[in-house]
Amino acid sequence: MSTLLTYISVNNGKIKRSSLEVLSRCTQEANKLGFKSAALIIDENATQYSSQLGSYGLTKVYTVEGPSFKNHLNTPVLKALSAVMNRVKPKVMAFASTEGSKDILGALAANQGIPALPDMSEFEVTDTGVKGKRPVMAAKIISNVEAEGDSVIISVRSGSYDLINLPSEPEVESVEVDVGEDETKSILKEIITASGDRVDLSEADVVVAAGRGVKDEEGQNLISELARLLNAGIGASRALTESGAYDPSLQIGQTGKVVSPQLYIAVGISGAIQHVAGITNSKVIVAINKDPDAPIFDIADYGIVGDLYKVLPPFIEELKKIKGE
Template sequence: MSKILTYLAVQDGKIKRASLEVLSHCRALAQEHGWTVESVLLHPDARSLATTAQQYGAETVYYMDHPQLQAHLNAPFLAALHAVITHANPHVVAFASSEAVKDMLGALAVRTQAAVLSDVASFHIIAGGVEAKRPVMASKLIARTQAQGARVLVSVRAGAYTAEEAPTEAALVPLPFTFDVDTLKQQVREVVQDALGTLDLSETQVVVAAGRGVKDEAGKALVTQLADTLGAAIGASRAVVESGLFPASAQVGQTGKVVSPDLYIAVGISGAIQHVAGMQNSRVIVAINKDGDAPIFNYATYGLVGDLYAVLPPLINEIKQVLPTTPE
């Protein structure tokens, strides 16, 4: 029987939401085509994380637990994935798109003799391969691409699918991690959190993003307060990253991160196509802008025309009334 293997990336001791989204989609594809869906976990605590993979429908979970698999480094993760793919022999290997995955995909394709479709918005199985849709030219166009072959690697943007529980009695299969750690030329000493806090833009359900309308530290404090009240991650347009008000890690858009939270609040952002490319798949978009003709309102579910310095303080107070405790 043909099979799909999904790679479940781990961050802060939890399987990333984006990986569970990909697993849910692969489970649906497997059901549709009579395939099986399996998962792979690489982490020092992989065995205990496997129960989450079972909850989301993996039929078999391969895992390697080794201290070297705590923080991402290409060489050990490539070796581990190569070994799991050789062992499991899947036709399709699906990943949630991330910087780490982008970094590994080419080398993994060479080692496993696979074709690659990277950073796609959606994919499905066709005779002899995989067909995917990928936004191109700052999402102005959608390219339909196909990869044919005995093995296809595909990475999918966060938010493309919904993670849905579908508990299984998955077989848990430990595999040995045989990488020689003495050959490593780099080490991860520390993973540094940026100044905007610990919430990962691509993993949170709510994002509050600031644009050039946020002119100073007082504006930034308002955006931060709104984000803290909602338990949201903070995003930014390129304009305020270039001005130095927000770190590059917060940039959303064509040359920043692609996010698709349940709620995206764009504060003082005009809605340039390069920004929209990174957030237009958010489920609900709220735009706050003093210019009623700003293009962001074309994408917004709800729009608030007004000066953010006047709008945000009462809005934050109102939210605090209905949401008295800060969400986890």
């Protein structure tokens, strides 16, 4: 029986929500077509995550473990993926679209000699392969695409599918992969993470993002206060990551992270297409900008026309009252 295999991205003991979204969709497609839905975890401690996969209708969880998978590096991950794919021969190998999957999608497709459709917003499994939709041209339009093959690789944008609740007891199978040290030519020296403990932007339920209108420390303090109050991830437009006011990891948009929170608050952001490309999967968008003609208002569910320095203090105060703080 054919298998739809979903790659599960993990970080710090947690499975990424975006992976579970893809997994949910794959299980639905598998059930519709009479296929099996399986998951694959590649991590230093892959097995510890399998217990978190009991409600997605899975028949099987494959794990690849070892010290080589402590941090993401493309050579060992590719080797593990190829080994598992050669064994399982999945009809679809699905990923959430992350920097990790973007790093290996092309190489995996070339290695396996099969087609890849990256960064999809919708997909369905067909008799001949996969078809679906991809946002293109800085996410301004949708391209209808299809891939033909017995096996197809896809990645899916976060926020594209809801999670399912379908209890099952998947069998866990550990796959041994020998990662030859000599073959790993590029070496990971160091990972530089931005200050302290913060919410993972691409997974956050609430995101507060600062743009050019946030001019100084006072403005940044207001952003931090609002984010703390809403337990939000902090993001920034390209202008503010380039100026050094915010860490480059926090950039949201076509070049940076794509976010899909329940609530997105754009503060002092005009809404250039490159930025908007990264936020359109948000459920509710609030924009605060003093320019009534700013393009961000064309996509905002709630637009506040006003100076952020005058708007944010009463906004924060009122939210505190609502939250009982």
